[in-house]
Amino acid sequence: MDFSAVSYALETIDKLTQEVTSLWGVDEQVEGLASELRWMQSFLKVADARKVNHEVIRTSVVEIRELAYDAEDVIETFSLKVASKRKGGFSNCIKRSACFLKEGCLLHQIKWEARRPYPHVMDDNIVGLDNDVKKLIPVLVEEGSQCRVLSICGMGGMGKTTLAKKIYRESQVVGHFKHLSWAYVSQNCQKRKVWEDILSDLNILSETDKKMKVEKLVEKLSNFLTENKCLVILDDIWNIEAWDSLKPTFSARETRSKILLTSRNKEIISHADKNGFLYELQCLNYERSWELFQKIGFPPTNSLGYEIDVKMEELGEKMVKNCAGLPLAIIILGGILATKYPSLTEWLKVSANVKSYLKNDKGEVLRDVLSLSYDDLPPYLRPCFLYLSHFPEDYEISVDRLIQLLVAEGIVSSKQEADEGQIVEDVAEGYLMELAERCMIQVRKSTTGK
Ligand SMILES: Nc1ncnc2c1ncn2[C@@H]1O[C@H](COP(=O)(O)OP(=O)(O)O)[C@@H](O)[C@H]1O
Ligand SMILES: [Mg+2]
Incomplete structure (x- = not known):
């Protein structure tokens, strides 16, 4: 035993x-x-x-x-x-950006407190999306329409969550609905948690509700959504079963509330609402892809002595084409290259790998860019990165908390710091910074303004 x-x-x-x-x-x-x-x-x-x-x-x-x-x-x-007497650090909140490399993780499970991503925090460097917003908003704010549910669809890494967040912050949307609420569903759909998250965003979750029978909770939420004009965003619904488990709260017919969901699955919308609206998000076109890559891969245009090397530019353009317009792939590739800037030789090495990793099939691009980025990690960063696969996609965690966990789990050990004369928490912070520079984790709130 x-x-x-x-x-x-x-x-x-x-x-x-x-x-x-x-x-x-x-x-x-x-x-x-x-x-x-x-x-x-x-x-x-x-x-x-x-x-x-x-x-x-x-x-x-x-x-x-x-x-x-x-x-x-x-x-x-x-x-x-x-x-730890540490305060703040390079940033105080980061998130894991994609669900991958789960298999590599052999660490024991600790029960994490589940937390939703913050929809009001927008990523920097957003390109495009204005046209998408323009097409979705009229459907969302149309009065008297039969359409109750809208779905943003597309493969992982396409920008569904990013678009939903943008919509969540649009003044037209904020002005139209009386209440807005955001719930992160994900692969492991826990209906009670999702309902509580919605109630909490609507400011009507009391301590007694947390102990309430699930039927009562459903009734409370369902009544509120019927009586008030609310927008509920359900981020990342994986399948019809997940929708079915959540739908008891969204079944009212006579309501002005709307549901906006994001999903990789196109089938859910017709199942959820026969008058529903399906919005298929498109990949970025080449100009947008290049614009995004430049923001990530090259130093900021206003930095001192900045001059794009023509050869690097050509190489970058070639590599971006291999990303098939997938924002996450572009961001990760850009992140790798930014750490090697301005070495043309290093860029050439990555470029050789990109060719062997990236296929034309869109479905494969993401996985392969991710394995490219993993292979490119120095060995000391790999356990740290694998450890992050503990967390669900888009999960936000404070840097201090993550540093504590990395140290407590022995992922960053005191042996490594002894030689450098650094305290172990600073070593861990340095590793996280390196991962952030490679765009393998996203910094959400920065205390140093970096
Ligand atoms: N239009 C865009 N411009 C810039 N970055 C984007 C854009 N769309 C997505 N991204 C970035 O790509 C990554 C994946 O986007 P996300 O919205 O999480 O995808 P999805 O929800 O479809 O899996 C995120 O890091 C996000 O910031
Ligand atoms: Mg998402």
Whole structure:
């Protein structure tokens, strides 16, 4: 039987108790936690010795292991918080930009508090999208139309979420609807969480609602959406089943509220609303692709001594063509090249790889650009990047919290920092900065204005 989680949590607690907790007057609580863990450990030992194989025992073992991980996480986070006097750093919020490399991740699961991405934070460097907004808004704000649901469709990395965010901030939209709400659905659709997120955006989620039966929650939300003109954005619905599980709250006929969803799946809209509006997002044309690439791959035009090397420009143009107008592919390629600017030799190396990685088939472009960007990572950044596959796509996390996790998980170890004479948190911050420079994570809010 697996005792490792409990034993390891106990070890961590023993190690940290004297160092940290006595300073902060929480030693009693930590001792209580340690004694619970010791009890769990004895339980596991007895169950193991007696070779008990019973449903209840199996379930308890799983729960104990989860609790042990949580306990360890809480203690380590606390101790790191105490130990770290750091404030702010290069930025205070980043997000993981795409769902990939999940398979490479062998780290144990910790229960993360799920958080929605912030729709009011727009990415910098947006190109185009004005025409898309122009086509969608009239449908959204049309009174008396039978259309209740609109869907923005396209493959991953095309810019569906980006477009939905832009719409969410448009003054015409904000002025038309009484309330706006944003919920991130994703592959792992948890209906209660989605409904609570919507209620919370609508400012009507109370503490009692959180304990309310799901039927009551549905009724509350459904009534509110019927009586008030709301726009609900459901970001990234994967399939019809996910829609079906969410739809009880959106079933009212007589309502002026509308739903805007984003999805890779074109079928959902006809299933959701026979008068629904399907908007198929197109890839960027070449001019827009180049415009985006220039923003990422080259230094800002106003920087001192800036002069585009003609050869690099030609090379960049060639490489962009291989991205098939997919914004995420362009951003990642640009991110790699920006780290090598202004070395033409380095750009030529990437260009040779791009040719072997990128195929014409659009579906393959993204995956291959992503593996190109991964292969291009220096070995010390790879575990750090793989660790980010723990988080759902578009998940936002504070840099301080992520640094704590990277250190607590031993992803960035103290051995690496010893030689440099740097504290381990600074090493981790440096790694995140490098990943951000490569556009493999996105910086959302920066405290230094970088
Ligand atoms: N029109 C655009 N201009 C600039 N960057 C874009 C554009 N569309 C998407 N992006 C960038 O491409 C990446 C993927 O976009 P996202 O909206 O998350 O795609 P999707 O939701 O379709 O998977 C993001 O980093 C986003 O900032
Ligand atoms: Mg998206």
